[in-house]
Amino acid sequence: MIAATKVKIKGYITVKDGFQEAVADMMALFEIPEMETLDDSLPSLAICIRNQVEGSQLPSIHTVLEYVDENQERQEYERHSLPAEPEELTTTAIRRLLRLNIFQLLHHLTGYTPGPWGIMRGVRPAKLVHRLLDEGMDTSGIISHLHEHYAVSHEKATLITDIALRQRNFLLEAKDKQRVSVYIGIPYCLSKCYYCSFSSALLPSVHSEIDKFLQALEKDINSAADTITKCGLDVDSLYIGGGTPTSLPEQDFAALLSLVKKKLATTHTREFTVEAGRPDSTNETKILAMCQAGVTRVSVNPQSMQEKTLKRIGRNHNVRDIISMFQKIRDIGIPVINMDIIVGLPGETITDLEDTLKQISVLCPDNLTVHTLALKRGSLLMENHEGLSQDQKLLASKMLVTAERYASQMGMVPYYLYRQKNMAGNLENVGYALPGKECLYNIQIIDERQTIIGIGPASATKAIVPGKHKLSSFYNPKDIRTYIDHLPTHLQRREALIAKWFNN
Numbered sequence: 300m301i302a303a304t305k306v307k308i309k310g311y312i313t314v315k316d317g318f319q320e321a322v323a324d325m326m327a328l329f330e331i332p333e334m335e336t337l338d339d340s341l342p343s344l345a346i347c348i349r350n351q352v353e354g355s356q357l358p359s360i361h362t363v364l365e366y367v368d369e370n371q372e373r374q375e376y377e378r379h380s381l382p383a384e385p386e387e388l389t390t391t392a393i394r395r396l397l398r399l400n401i402f403q404l405l406h407h408l409t410g411y412t413p414g415p416w417g418i419m420r421g422v423r424p425a426k427l428v429h430r431l432l433d434e435g436m437d438t439s440g441i442i443s444h445l446h447e448h449y450a451v452s453h454e455k456a457t458l459i460t461d462i463a464l465r466q467r468n469f470l471l472e473a474k475d476k477q478r479v480s481v482y483i484g485i486p487y488c489l490s491k492c493y494y495c496s497f498s499s500a501l502l503p504s505v506h507s508e509i510d511k512f513l514q515a516l517e518k519d520i521n522s523a524a525d526t527i528t529k530c531g532l533d534v535d536s537l538y539i540g541g542g543t544p545t546s547l548p549e550q551d552f553a554a555l556l557s558l559v560k561k562k563l564a565t566t567h568t569r570e571f572t573v574e575a576g577r578p579d580s581t582n583e584t585k586i587l588a589m590c591q592a593g594v595t596r597v598s599v600n601p602q603s604m605q606e607k608t609l610k611r612i613g614r615n616h617n618v619r620d621i622i623s624m625f626q627k628i629r630d631i632g633i634p635v636i637n638m639d640i641i642v643g644l645p646g647e648t649i650t651d652l653e654d655t656l657k658q659i660s661v662l663c664p665d666n667l668t669v670h671t672l673a674l675k676r677g678s679l680l681m682e683n684h685e686g687l688s689q690d691q692k693l694l695a696s697k698m699l700v701t702a703e704r705y706a707s708q709m710g711m712v713p714y715y716l717y718r719q720k721n722m723a724g725n726l727e728n729v730g731y732a733l734p735g736k737e738c739l740y741n742i743q744i745i746d747e748r749q750t751i752i753g754i755g756p757a758s759a760t761k762a763i764v765p766g767k768h769k770l771s772s773f774y775n776p777k778d779i780r781t782y783i784d785h786l787p788t789h790l791q792r793r794e795a796l797i798a799k800w801f802n803n
């Protein structure tokens with residue numbers, strides 16, 4: 300075991316040994332860039348990591364880290380992992396132990412802890428907890444397991460375990476195989492928010508362009524409805540997301556909702572969500588259309604209730620517009636309203652966030668989704684940004700705690716959690732809900748325990764047999780033109796995937 304020397308590292312040299320992907324991932328976690336060398340020597344302040352698998356039944360990993368310090372002296376550190384767990388697949392175990400070794404070595408060498416999730420890099424940490432619960436592990440065993448095997452902090456291990464336990468009542472069993480959810484993606488927005496890296500396009504100014512898209516989408520919806528009927532499926536929840544679905548012109552939006560209701564909703568459909576996103580995309584006519592189509596949940600996504608922040612992130616509306624939109628949706632009687640906020644937005648302080656949360660508390664939403672800013676390539680913010688400082692990452696972490704406190708004061712509990720790449724401080728996004736107001740679709744999409752049929756550009760179809768941990772997926776293209784031009788091929792492939800899974 301190495302001593303905690305707290306060195307500076309300029310970069311790392313790749314060794315071509317078959318483990319590069321895991322090494323590169325851990326280096327990215329510690330923000331250590333890859334370096335090029337002209338010869339085999341290790342440059343000053345650079346490290347090189349070698350790994351070797353030892354044993355075969357329950358393999359372990361021996362990791363050696365070489366480092367050349369500023370006095371040009373070569374240091375060598377090593378770590379032997381514990382053996383793989385008996386129930387682990389060998390490849391999964393090797394990947395995990397390798398990452399854990401590198402994580403621990405880099406942590407000791409640099410003194411840096413890159414966020415509370417340890418080596419867990421996946422989008423869906425609750426999936427692992429569900430697997431452990433399925434295997435009969437108890438709560439304290441799971442929390443210790445996440446800490447020891449994945450270096451997850453005690454606090455996050457407890458949070459994700461609590462969330463998974465709360466989700467157990469919503470998970471389907473093998474007998475519920477025919478109950479599916481449907482996602483419909485509308486790829487347009489009225490303007491681009493500066494932090495956004497989604498593949499959304501600006502709503503075309505020429506209506507014939509919108510028509511072409513909607514004609515393709517109608518075929519997509521009809522084809523999905525036929526597949527659902529042929530395979531004897533039942534739609535549990537519907538979700539129209541994007542982009543911003545409400546950015547469509549009034550008549551188109553109303554026609555889309557009634558088509559979805561007619562073709563996809565059944566008497567068993569328990570939830571119908573529309574992301575109304577920003578107030579500049581929504582008006583009373585569109586709110587009425589949602590109500591008439593039987594929408595049960597609307598998402599209003601201010602991200603912040605600070606005027607200065609709304610300007611800074613490129614929103615063309617003010618706080619008054621958000622409040623007015625919220626109240627109109629509430630007044631018309633749509634049962635569940637979600638509000639989305641982002642912590643870590645540029646220039647925001649804890650005081651700003653507290654003020655945002657106080658304003659939201661007055662509105663009494665049923666759900667609150669707290670995102671951590673993720674700076675991704677493709678966002679305007681990233682283009683003008685060097686990345687986040689340590690102070691900003693720490694601030695994002697404190698902000699998540701503040702948001703949790705306010706959600707709890709509003710009577711909400713955390714019910715789903717997911718992670719993305721490049722999140723400030725390697726943190727997470729958490730969905731809170733009043734008990735009984737949880738979004739079914741959000742739980743199913745994150746836990747991957749229910750088949751989801753994707754309609755529209757960039758949507759994913761995932762066929763799943765509950766209880767069997769088997770998944771087969773198909774993705775529609777992100778590019779709108781490609782989606783329209785190749786639609787028949789995508790429809791055939793989706794139908795084949797669903798038919799293969801459900802016609803047996």
Ligand code: SF4
Nearest residue numbers: 488491492495499542
């Ligand atoms: S409204 Fe949503 S999808 Fe559209 S640009 Fe803003 S963040 Fe991105």
